[in-house]
Amino acid sequence: DAGVIQSPRHEVTEMGQEVTLRCKPISGHDYLFWYRQTMMRGLELLIYFNNNVPIDDSGMPEDRFSAKMPNASFSTLKIQPSEPRDSAVYFCASSLLAAAGRKETQYFGPGTRLLVL
Amino acid sequence: QQQVKQSPQSLIVQKGGISIINCAYENTAFDYFPWYQQFPGKGPALLIAIRPDVSEKKEGRFTISFNKSAKQFSLHIMDSQPGDSATYFCAASMAGGTSYGKLTFGQGTILTVHP
Numbered sequence: 620d621a622g623v624i625q626s627p628r629h630e631v632t633e634m635g636q637e638v639t640l641r642c643k644p645i646s647g648h649d650y651l652f653w654y655r656q657t658m659m660r661g662l663e664l665l666i667y668f669n670n671n672v673p674i675d676d677s678g679m680p681e682d683r684f685s686a687k688m689p690n691a692s693f694s695t696l697k698i699q700p701s702e703p704r705d706s707a708v709y710f711c712a713s714s715l716l717a718a719a720g721r722k723e724t725q726y727f728g729p730g731t732r733l734l735v736l
Numbered sequence: 737q738q739q740v741k742q743s744p745q746s747l748i749v750q751k752g753g754i755s756i757i758n759c760a761y762e763n764t765a766f767d768y769f770p771w772y773q774q775f776p777g778k779g780p781a782l783l784i785a786i787r788p789d790v791s792e793k794k795e796g797r798f799t800i801s802f803n804k805s806a807k808q809f810s811l812h813i814m815d816s817q818p819g820d821s822a823t824y825f826c827a828a829s830m831a832g833g834t835s836y837g838k839l840t841f842g843q844g845t846i847l848t849v850h851p
Contacts, residue, residue, distance in 0.1 A: 710779050729777075729779055
């Protein structure tokens with residue numbers, strides 16, 4: 620398996636621009652998570668989905684952030700408009716929580732390093 | 737109550753020494769405690785995990801010690817190697833409720849092992 624795939628790996632944009640981050644989870648996984656990592660705040664959970672349905676978006680910082688999961692193999696995190704304080708590494712992770720034998724392991728993608736100028 | 741507090745923030749150890757990272761939690765509903773390892777430029781990856789029905793779990797040079805009454809758990813890295821230099825995160829999750837599937841992460845510890 621190729622693991623969790625994220626694109627782009629690096630993004631540099633100007634303040635006010637729209638940014639879209641993409642994630643392809645591991646095939647068959649039923650949970651998908653979006654995290655943001657900064658030196659100041661560590662690893663923050665932004666939102667997570669179960670079977671494509673958003674379960675908890677309490678970590679989404681503002682209305683400028685939105686996430687979708689139109690199908691089991693694709694999710695997007697959008698920032699519109701972007702601000703310099705959004706600069707961070709954004710990770711997508713997926714897991715499989717089967718009914719028989721919980722497997723809570725989250726598999727992280729390589730991350731998208733976002734710089735907003 | 738959802739927080740997991742991790743210490744120290746950074747740790748420097750000599751090659752061959754023991755690295756110890758500690759975590760504490762408040763929510764007694766947590767029932768799964770993993771440690772993740774992150775190398776620069778990479779995403780975190782599961783290192784080792786424990787459930788509260790045991791007090792210790794060992795995998796190679798890595799050991800988790802768990803103290804349910806104190807609501808604390810720790811990661812011990814024996815014979816630390818320069819290749820262990822990374823950021824380590826403790827985490828916790830619970831079996832049911834609205835937070836099912838969600839990991840609560842500690843703030844991370846940057847470990848540096850000097851040769």
